[in-house]
Amino acid sequence: MNASLVIASPPSRAQQIHSFLQQNNLQAWISWRPDELVMLSGYFPFWGASLLINFVDAEPVLFVPKIEPRDHIPAGLQVQEYPWGDMKCSDPYAVLASIVGDALLNAKVRAKQAGMNPSAARISLPIQAAEQIPMPENFAGLLSDVASQPNALCLANFAKLYSRKTAEETQAIRLANQVASVGLQAFFNNLQAGIAEAEIGAAVESAIYRQIGRDGIFHSRGWAMVQSGPNSADAGRFNRSTARRLEDGDLVLIELATCVNGYWSDLTRTASVGSPKPEAASILEIVKGAQRAAINGVRPGISAGDIDAIARDKIAAQGLAAYFTHHTGHHVGFRYHDPGFGILPGESSVLEPGMIITIEPGVYVPERGAGARIEDNVLVTESGHEILSRKMGSEEHGESGRDEPS
Amino acid sequence: MNASLVIASPPSRAQQIHSFLQQNNLQAWISWRPDELVMLSGYFPFWGASLLINFVDAEPVLFVPKIEPRDHIPAGLQVQEYPWGDMKCSDPYAVLASIVGDALLNAKVRAKQAGMNPSAARISLPIQAAEQIPMPENFAGLLSDVASQPNALCLANFAKLYSRKTAEETQAIRLANQVASVGLQAFFNNLQAGIAEAEIGAAVESAIYRQIGRDGIFHSRGWAMVQSGPNSADAGRFNRSTARRLEDGDLVLIELATCVNGYWSDLTRTASVGSPKPEAASILEIVKGAQRAAINGVRPGISAGDIDAIARDKIAAQGLAAYFTHHTGHHVGFRYHDPGFGILPGESSVLEPGMIITIEPGVYVPERGAGARIEDNVLVTESGHEILSRKMGSEEHGESGRDEPS
Numbered sequence: 001m002n003a004s005l006v007i008a009s010p011p012s013r014a015q016q017i018h019s020f021l022q023q024n025n026l027q028a029w030i031s032w033r034p035d036e037l038v039m040l041s042g043y044f045p046f047w048g049a050s051l052l053i054n055f056v057d058a059e060p061v062l063f064v065p066k067i068e069p070r071d072h073i074p075a076g077l078q079v080q081e082y083p084w085g086d087m088k089c090s091d092p093y094a095v096l097a098s099i100v101g102d103a104l105l106n107a108k109v110r111a112k113q114a115g116m117n118p119s120a121a122r123i124s125l126p127i128q129a130a131e132q133i134p135m136p137e138n139f140a141g142l143l144s145d146v147a148s149q150p151n152a153l154c155l156a157n158f159a160k161l162y163s164r165k166t167a168e169e170t171q172a173i174r175l176a177n178q179v180a181s182v183g184l185q186a187f188f189n190n191l192q193a194g195i196a197e198a199e200i201g202a203a204v205e206s207a208i209y210r211q212i213g214r215d216g217i218f219h220s221r222g223w224a225m226v227q228s229g230p231n232s233a234d235a236g237r238f239n240r241s242t243a244r245r246l247e248d249g250d251l252v253l254i255e256l257a258t259c260v261n262g263y264w265s266d267l268t269r270t271a272s273v274g275s276p277k278p279e280a281a282s283i284l285e286i287v288k289g290a291q292r293a294a295i296n297g298v299r300p301g302i303s304a305g306d307i308d309a310i311a312r313d314k315i316a317a318q319g320l321a322a323y324f325t326h327h328t329g330h331h332v333g334f335r336y337h338d339p340g341f342g343i344l345p346g347e348s349s350v351l352e353p354g355m356i357i358t359i360e361p362g363v364y365v366p367e368r369g370a371g372a373r374i375e376d377n378v379l380v381t382e383s384g385h386e387i388l389s390r391k392m393g394s395e396e397h398g399e400s401g402r403d404e405p406s
Numbered sequence: 407m408n409a410s411l412v413i414a415s416p417p418s419r420a421q422q423i424h425s426f427l428q429q430n431n432l433q434a435w436i437s438w439r440p441d442e443l444v445m446l447s448g449y450f451p452f453w454g455a456s457l458l459i460n461f462v463d464a465e466p467v468l469f470v471p472k473i474e475p476r477d478h479i480p481a482g483l484q485v486q487e488y489p490w491g492d493m494k495c496s497d498p499y500a501v502l503a504s505i506v507g508d509a510l511l512n513a514k515v516r517a518k519q520a521g522m523n524p525s526a527a528r529i530s531l532p533i534q535a536a537e538q539i540p541m542p543e544n545f546a547g548l549l550s551d552v553a554s555q556p557n558a559l560c561l562a563n564f565a566k567l568y569s570r571k572t573a574e575e576t577q578a579i580r581l582a583n584q585v586a587s588v589g590l591q592a593f594f595n596n597l598q599a600g601i602a603e604a605e606i607g608a609a610v611e612s613a614i615y616r617q618i619g620r621d622g623i624f625h626s627r628g629w630a631m632v633q634s635g636p637n638s639a640d641a642g643r644f645n646r647s648t649a650r651r652l653e654d655g656d657l658v659l660i661e662l663a664t665c666v667n668g669y670w671s672d673l674t675r676t677a678s679v680g681s682p683k684p685e686a687a688s689i690l691e692i693v694k695g696a697q698r699a700a701i702n703g704v705r706p707g708i709s710a711g712d713i714d715a716i717a718r719d720k721i722a723a724q725g726l727a728a729y730f731t732h733h734t735g736h737h738v739g740f741r742y743h744d745p746g747f748g749i750l751p752g753e754s755s756v757l758e759p760g761m762i763i764t765i766e767p768g769v770y771v772p773e774r775g776a777g778a779r780i781e782d783n784v785l786v787t788e789s790g791h792e793i794l795s796r797k798m799g800s801e802e803h804g805e806s807g808r809d810e811p812s
Contacts, residue, residue, distance in 0.1 A: 047644070087751075119543040123543075141525075198626075206608040214649075238453070257537075336537040
């Protein structure tokens with residue numbers, strides 16, 4: 001790949017899929033996890049039991065359960081029904097595997113020419129999110145007669161399909177960030193002594209759920225986790241809301257996952273109740289500086305390791321290296337955490353236009369009973385970057401003041 | 407099993423596990439899905455990446471990720487850490503599989519004497535619920551050297567472990583139903599013309615989230631799906647909230663999943679905005695009658711098919727058989743939908759004390775633009791049954807008036 005290709009904007013999704021299939025000598029790709037379907041077709045499944053076949057030289061076909069709603073299937077996507085949810089069908093997955101086999105046969109695709117991802121490490125939630133997963137874990141096994149398990153290189157190439165978002169996908173992820181901003185506003189509005197972490201989390205999620213109906217939004221869900229005072233020092237290991245009530249001077253951290261129409265935002269804010277205690281204030285300022293510096297470094301051609309180093313060095317310079325215990329970021333958009341390289345020490349992969357990454361350094365100091373993390377979602381543009389989560393209730397609270405995209 | 411055993415209360419969980427292992431010639435059982443851990447140890451994992459070994463003749467051991475919170479691990483449960491979440495460990499699952507192998511070796515358990523569930527059809531959510539599943543789908547494959555895949559009979563016996571809840575588990579599921587009742591109260595409080603379905607859903611989920619801190623509750627989440635007017639006619643196929651605003655005379659249905667500390671409730675209510683339109687009113691009355699009759703039939707020794715028939719016949723007698731398109735119920739408690747037999751036509755399995763099932767007949771008539779379902783969680787007692795979801799904002803609205811347990 002020459003330099004001019006590296007910095008060009010991403011090709012259309014159809015072109016990316018076509019190139020992937022051609023380069024891996026495949027005539028078809030079979031997928032069923034919600035994030036795979038959103039990425040490969042734009043369809044966000046309700047039950048999580050839909051299946052998609054992308055062909056190298058034909059239009060894709062979507063298989064949906066009998067009981068799937070039909071009103072958000074992208075126009076032009078060919079649809080076939082199978083009997084999941086039919087009380088009379090005792091084994092709908094076997095029926096689906098058989099139908100898929102027929103479809104491949106009709107398209108003259110042989111088993112070794114159809115690929116699939118045999119096991120996913122993480123899976124995004126479908127619209128019906130209270131129980132995972134309607135497709136059983138061993139579903140790939142049912143397809144072993146009709147599809148082959150790709151080699152590691154092919155699977156790595158498949159994971160790369162998540163990395164470069166098209167303009168339409170970026171717009172959908174921007175919308176998820178705009179919805180998340182409504183949730184963050186509820187967080188800032190509720191920052192007062194006496195309120196419980198769980199009460200703030202509930203207000204944030206409620207504000208996000210209520211966005212359904214706005215701007216074509218048919219699904220909007222937040223997962224808000226609020227940690228205050230000493231609990232904020234745990235936020236590098238886990239995020240959850242407890243019954244603890246906020247006290248004056250606390251640092252309060254919110255980790256917020258937001259899914260809008262199948263596209264994801266992943267944000268974190270840290271603020272204080274009134275003026276922060278001195279031992280906490282410096283932590284917050286150091287994290288803000290490290291995050292701002294790392295974002296300012298985001299541009300095509302820079303390595304992920306170099307971005308990580310910008311944030312990590314700033315924190316290390318203050319003697320807090322041991323308290324920044326996690327990555328600086330990851331890809332985001334089709335999942336809460338997209339596959340692909342991390343923004344990690346020593347990672348040599350370089351940023352390309354169309355990538356959307358989180359920048360989220362954090363410092364958590366149990367001895368001071370305080371922790372802070374600031375996280376934004378940043379698009380790599382041809383000329384630098386754009387913060388998708390800009391203007392989200394943070395500047396009003398003085399935690400931003402970021403530069404314009406460079 | 408003789409008749410006196412069938413109607414006796416369930417043995418303790420430790421006894422049930424011991425009997426399962428002995429009867430299946432196993433010395434150990436390995437599990438990792440959240441619902442498996444809750445059922446087998448009472449531990450509700452945060453990340454969903456914990457692993458449990460139950461031994462036939464030794465105390466169980468729990469393996470948790472390095473970054474797992476430790477404050478809700480049941481007292482007396484032996485804990486070992488593994489490096490999931492450590493930036494420096496590139497393959498924590500391989501490390502875990504190796505540690506598990508060592509633990510089995512130390513306990514002198516050979517591979518054919520250790521079992522596991524190789525693939526789950528459905529998996530409950532861990533506390534961190536925004537992305538499934540931290541344990542990859544093919545994790546069972548990593549254990550293939552140290553554990554064997556049980557035969558179908560053994561797996562069926564394992565699924566049966568979910569069926570008979572102990573007194574402590576029943577109390578935890580009762581608490582989940584009490585929390586759900588707070589959500590249902592928010593539903594009834596918001597039933598007025600002009601409010602959007604999504605706004606009601608948000609209020610219900612918010613009310614449930616805010617219960618954290620009450621009665622030892624460290625985790626409380628609801629998934630509320632509200633369908634009004636013509637949307638209620640879809641509720642037999644799927645449940646979701648849209649931006650539609652309620653109108654006078656609408657039927658409004660709420661499907662509500664609630665998870666409290668890892669235990670689940672699954673409830674449905676249908677009510678009207680003011681007086682229901684005549685074509686809808688009869689549907690609601692027929693469903694109420696069918697549900698009440700089926701609940702009144704719940705007792706030890708009756709078959710699931712006979713319970714289903716009670717509800718189905720009532721609805722058929724009104725000429726609406728074709729509009730009752732799903733099961734009458736299922737087991738519930740460790741998941742939104744526990745494994746085990748369904749309350750289905752012709753199902754010969756019989757109810758036993760300690761089982762908790764849903765009773766949820768529904769009628770959905772698109773031509774009338776209306777649908778209704780009423781769903782309660784019902785414990786089979788030695789003498790009859792107890793409705794765990796009783797007194798939950800329903801009687802005040804005239805939808806109950808159920809008999810005492812028979």
